[in-house]
Amino acid sequence: MGKTKKVGTAGRYGVRYGLKLRNKLLEVERKQKIKHECPKCHKLQLKRLAVGIWACRKCNHQFAGRAYWPIGE
Ligand SMILES: [Zn+2]
Numbered sequence: 001m002g003k004t005k006k007v008g009t010a011g012r013y014g015v016r017y018g019l020k021l022r023n024k025l026l027e028v029e030r031k032q033k034i035k036h037e038c039p040k041c042h043k044l045q046l047k048r049l050a051v052g053i054w055a056c057r058k059c060n061h062q063f064a065g066r067a068y069w070p071i072g073e
Pocket residue numbers: 038039040041042043056057058059060061
């Protein structure tokens with residue numbers, strides 16, 4: 001995939017991405033917009049602390065998940 005570059009949240013949507021990648025990003029965006037459920041208390045209060053690290057605002061449960069959404073493919 002060539003050079004790896006660290007980009008901020010805005011940089012992820014730059015024009016350098018191809019159409020395929022753009023579609024992938026749209027999918028990611030869609031997943032980010034839906035509410036995510038805490039695996040412990042099942043409240044929709046998950047918050048992303050860092051890339052891949054999620055925490056529940058209700059029960060403070062912390063876990064490692066996916067980079068841009070908590071659980072799933
Ligand atoms: Zn919870």
